[in-house]
């Protein structure tokens with residue numbers, strides 16, 4: 447399954463009450479490297495990820511994965527290609543953490559098939575990778591918000607899809623876990639024919655780890671390029687409407703808000 451995957455968006459529009467939430471003429475997103483989606487609140491980032499994950503169909507235009515409309519895939523075939531973490535993570539009751547992570551294997555084994563040892567080793571490895579093996583026997587609705595975010599990531603890793611779509615995967619994580627997450631995403635993105643597309647609010651994490659940054663403004667693509675190109679953008683401050691200053695420390699740029 448790990449052949450080259452690519453999203454292609456053409457003339458995509460999503461509108462509600464006569465207002466365009468997303469309006470994208472062309473966008474190509476191959477399963478390669480780490481792409482970060484940035485943008486102000488309400489700029490359309492989650493809407494874009496919902497389109498890519500097949501959770502939503504555009505009102506106009508096409509969202510194609512390997513040349514086929516994302517919404518035309520049967521769920522299991524889509525899940526073998528794309529794993530999605532929504533912004534609001536569900537909190538299922540009566541499930542243990544390990545059982546939730548096991549659900550990530552659904553696409554490969556089906557509901558009723560017997561467990562293969564391979565499935566269990568994927569689950570164990572995913573729990574380790576996400577740093578939540580110690581929570582395996584805990585109830586999903588009795589762990590913290592940051593733990594739940596990492597458990598959900600473990601489920602996605604167990605799914606073994608070449609493309610990870612993550613909507614603000616670090617929003618509940620402490621500083622140390624944010625960096626652990628970014629290093630893990632970096633490793634995933636560096637695997638052959640794999641890619642990660644993540645919505646982030648932290649401009650500095652994006653600049654440090656991304657290969658490519660797509661920035662949205664009021665539903666349109668405002669910028670698409672490398673972190674260094676974004677840093678050099680003369681209108682960078684306009685992205686968030688706040689004055690910014692770029693500092694350099696140990697050879698790395700850091701953007702701070704001037705307030």
Ligand SMILES: Nc1ncnc2c1ncn2[C@@H]1O[C@H](COP(=O)(O)OP(=O)(O)OP(=O)(O)O)[C@@H](O)[C@H]1O
Pocket residue numbers: 462467485486487488489490491492493494533
């Ligand atoms: N079902 C809906 N009906 C009407 N408007 C909606 C609906 N869902 C989202 N919107 C609006 O669409 C716009 C884009 O929403 P979206 O969730 O994609 O933004 P976002 O960039 O992810 O924002 P945030 O950073 O706050 O999570 C927002 O202005 C939001 O209020």
